[in-house]
Amino acid sequence: MTELNENNNELTRRRFLKTAGGAGALAGVAASGLFFGTKRLEAGEIPQKWDEAVDVVIIGSGFAGLAAAIEAKQAGASVVIIEKMPLPGGNSIINGGLMAGAGTPLQSKEKVDDSADLMYQDMVKAGLGLNHPDLAMMLAKHSAEAVAWTVALGAQYQERNTHLGGHSVPRSYYTTNNSGAGIVHPQLKKVKELGVPLIKKCFLDRILQDDDGRVKGVRVYEKYQFPKAGSGILKTIRANRAVILAAGGFCQDVPFRKLQDPKIDENVASTNHPGATGECLIEALRLHSNPIQLSWIQLGPWSCPHEKGMGIGYMFALSAAFPYGVMVAPKTGERFINELANRKIRADAIIKTGAWAVGIADQEGVRRVGKLDTMLERGIVKKFETLDGLAEEFKISREALRKTVAEYNADVRSGKDRVFGKPFQKDAKPLARAPFYGMHLWPKVHHTMGGVQIDTGARALDLYQKVIPGFYAAGEITGGIHGAVRLGSVAVTDCIVFGRIAGKNAAKERPWT
Structure with missing residues (x-):
């Protein structure tokens, strides 16, 4: 009887979204001038013939997307990265260049007593207890490993730990060029070495989900001219194994962020690049992804x-x-x-x-x-x-x-x-x-703590806490990891840890036929 009710709920929910798009998603689309105001939100039709096909499609070319691409490719999958802006890197490339790690060699050298447990406790204290414990602990446990991974790629850091606000001890590595570009550039170099295509000026129009619930590809606008909605050439890309959403937050999407917190209106400036808008998040919500803590929006002091x-x-x-x-x-x-x-x-x-x-x-x-x-x-x-x-x-x-x-x-x-x-x-x-x-x-608007819910495998979850097959997410577009407040330098760690997890797991997905 329980199974029958769940199935009925699922069918009813799908039918509603096909006809109405869902109240929350529809409100978000109507509010944002960057979204296609007349775009209907019915379930995307799976094309009979795809323009391209790869194993894993990654949306976004910041820390998380690039980490996912490297791991997926090294795991044997064919990969493509799509980026809507003319240049790669998003917020990551203009990030402050600080990355947190607990139990790192630099801490050992400076005799700093730290642990994953202490880092977790700091995150939960700052997050006002709203952090999802399994995700926060996953980040903390893999933080030192994530730092080492960036070093292996060629990232260069100063020979000292930085003590940022809310951290109990100094645990933040600082790039020698004082910028996230010090991490992104080595990632881009590795992506190029691996032969992973990175398509710039490519706007995600639709994530294509079949009636069986499986995400099977994307529809995009190539040669897109930001922020001109509908510009470019429509194209479909089949994702044989999975789609990974790593498109960042929505700090620059004033209409959408005002829906979440009316106080953060057009009079409040943002540290983010102009493309930090919410259309990819809205698209994920259309697929029944569970929205987590969207109203927690951080200002940088x-x-x-x-x-x-x-x-x-x-x-x-x-x-x-x-x-x-x-x-x-x-x-x-x-x-x-x-x-x-x-x-x-x-x-x-x-x-x-x-x-x-x-x-x-x-x-x-x-x-x-x-x-x-x-x-x-x-x-x-x-x-x-x-x-x-x-x-x-x-x-x-x-x-x-x-x-x-x-x-x-x-x-x-x-x-x-x-x-x-x-x-x-x-x-x-x-x-x-x-x-x-x-x-x-x-203060300026700096980071959106909320986003789609994921599990520790970076798999996107729906409103019923079920995995959406073939759909992963990592980085700022996810929610629950940081709770109410993100500690400085933990965002990079978040992106690298869960980006790598998403890439590895997406490459293992069984191809659909």
Whole structure:
């Protein structure tokens, strides 16, 4: 009787989606100007003749998609990657270049006591307990292995761990070029060596699912001109084994993100590249994928309001002001939050002050900041011979700032932050060595924690927690791993870990006939 009810539910659900498209999916399509507003959402028809055929079709060319492509190809599958933008890499290639790993050789060298369990606990604490435990633990357990995998591909990292907000210990590798390109370029090189085609300007129009529920291929627009909906030439690609969705998040899709959180409207800037929109997520929802925590959208507290997009000022905040300096509210000249708290806590605190915060570091603190000269040339970061000069520029009370810095320095000397509990670095020193540096800080939309539900094998699950045959997902387009707040540098680890898993498992899928 149970089986009969489940089958009836399945048939009813399919019939509804064929005729109406589902309320949630239909609302999302109507809301976003980048989607085809008149596109019907009936189940895609399987073509009698395909234009191309491969074993595995991968949608997206960032960390996750490239990792999946490498593993699937090395497992013996034929693979193609499709990318809607003119250049590969998506957000990954402009990412900050930080990757978290627990129990790495670099930690051992620096005598940092860490473990997968501790990393998991940090993730769950930041995620407010909304993390799906099996996924979060899978990421933590394979984090060190994922870092080593990128090193084997040719990624180069600085010879030190970075301690980011919300992490109990320093566990983040930092690329030598201070950018995610330091990981993406070696991945692209390997993809090319393996002979995997990467088709740029190729827009996913439809994931093709048969009446038996099996995903069997995709319909795309080749020679697509972003963001011109419907541009290009329609083409079908058969996926003999599986389709892997690795298309990233929807931070730049203002209509869709406003559906999830109306406060994050067009007045809130984003660090993401222009193509970070939600049409692939909507398409996955049309296939009955289970949406997880879509309304949890993260703002980055290290963003400079004087730059567009990600910019480069975040390097000053992450490497100097937060770990070795202070962040103050100009109205009071006082610290108002632990500079190494998780991203949500800091972003919320900045917004609550009602004005751009100011990140401050001294000459000792900026020793590790990449591209500092460029920041100074652009006026993003400003340099002063005295704290009074900095206070005057940023319209902070001189007396208040002096008092704040004096109290902070006393805490550094004692080894304990008495007010906010900030964990001081082993090499932390008082904020006293001129010149001094300052930068405005205001949050930008950075990461969408929610997405489609997957299992530990990166298989996409439907509303009934059943695997959608032939359908995988990895990276930011998935949900449940990070919960309410993603810790800095864990996104790269997430993409590499689950991208590799998706690629390996997709290559093992039994071909359909």
